[in-house]
Amino acid sequence: QQQVKQSPQSLIVQKGGISIINCAYENTAFDYFPWYQQFPGKGPALLIAIRPDVSEKKEGRFTISFNKSAKQFSLHIMDSQPGDSATYFCAATLNSDKLIFGTGTRLQVFP
């Protein structure tokens, strides 16, 4: 009940394209869903986050879509750039407690 499943494992996108990463969770009590971006040799950094009472959140080129009934949420990266090449993790938490992370998606954006 604590799992967060993430797909795809890896993603190759051309510059300017849309990158889409999907996650599904089981515990309906989760109340906060952040996405983290991690570059090699660095710790994860918060990218964008959403609460389950909102269906979509947009910050610049990054958008989270949230489907509470399906227990799914996704990250869309519009106009993907080579600098977006990194590993992306979805996560979920309850009462601002420990983060439960997905397995990660390695994104490569080619010029």
Place this chain on the structure above:
Amino acid sequence: DTGVSQDPRHKITKRGQNVTFRCDPISEHNRLYWYRQTLGQGPEFLTYFQNEAQLEKSRLLSDRFSAERPKGSFSTLEIQRTEQGDSAMYLCASSRAGERRDIQYFGAGTRLSVL
């Protein structure tokens, strides 16, 4: 706000040795978390503190692992009698409960290699 600092960045040790890692959280952050990340996986929660109190420990945290946060400031994670399976990146994160409490800021991690 200088960010979460972890030391050392890399540690190579022989099986059976003890190792200790240090984490300095963002000042005034009262919550501190330890996670472990293996290659190709997401970070897995190990334990967390609010001030000096250790509030939760994962079942992943065997009795060879111990964490402390004296005086509610920096924290140490010690692994006794290391095993090859302990090889991983150990990440520390901190947050401030009560204000933007949901944002955990991560350090760059300590990479442990057990030979």
